[in-house]
Amino acid sequence: MKYLVQINSSPYHGEAADTAYFFVAAALAKGHRILRVFFYQDGVYHALDQAAPPGDEPNKIQRWSELARLHGIDLVACSAAAMRRGVWKNQATPLAAGFRVAGLALLAEAMIEADRVLIFK
Amino acid sequence: MTACRYLLVLRSMPFDGLQVQEAIEQLLTLAAFEQAASVLFLEDGVWVLKQGQQPRPLGYKNLHGLVQSLDIYDIGPLWVEKESLLERGLTEEDLIVPVKTIERSHVPRLMAKHEHLLPG
DSSP states (O other), X not given: OEEEEEEOSOTTSSSHHHHHHHHXXXXXXXXXXXXXXXXXXXXGGXXXXXXXXXXXXXXXXXXXXXXXXXXXXXXXXXXXXXXXXXXXXXXXXXXXXXXXXXXXXXXHHHHHHOSEEEEEO | OOOEEEEEEEOSOTTSTTHHHHHHHHHHHHHHTXXXXXXXXXXXXXXXXXXXXXXXXXXXXXXXXXXXXXXXXTOOOEEEEHHHHHHTTOOGGGBSSOOEEEOGGGHHHHHHTEEEXXXX
């Protein structure tokens, strides 16, 4: 099945982003296709490249980068939401590995194509 | 009631962060892709439609322009749960746009008619 996953919550606010991560990892393990993970609203904070939690804590950004590296999934942060929050300014802005920035059109396009749309708020 | 793909279920206060504004912007993008969409204002979400708001001094953009643009993008109907208005002492005359009211007991049926529910 083809899934579009949208994350509206920042990495350290509540459980939504954690649940999204575990869902995506489980879906990939079952052989499903993740069309795109779209980071919207406060979810764009996932794309920050400077996150460095203490060594004994899980890194909630790096684990997405790792998933993208292993499975080639498309991690997209919304450009308008990211600019508004200072996460992204222009093409020279560094982002966490595996992330890119694009407009809401990429979200709409994947929502239309997907068999299932899951939004984690 | 016509079958519709997307229903934005707006239950947040208008200025609870930017979630209402950004949820509406997402819906407008879907409409630009010619996707049929409508909105259900529920619980504190009905405050989004209350006339006479001046959020600018508090650091927020007035959402009314965005709400009024829904019609231009053929997004609708705008559903409002009757009980949510009553519980907050509001009537349809307090709202900035024409809406269709729906009773709480009919909300599940409305949701079932849509392929995708978006949270807001």
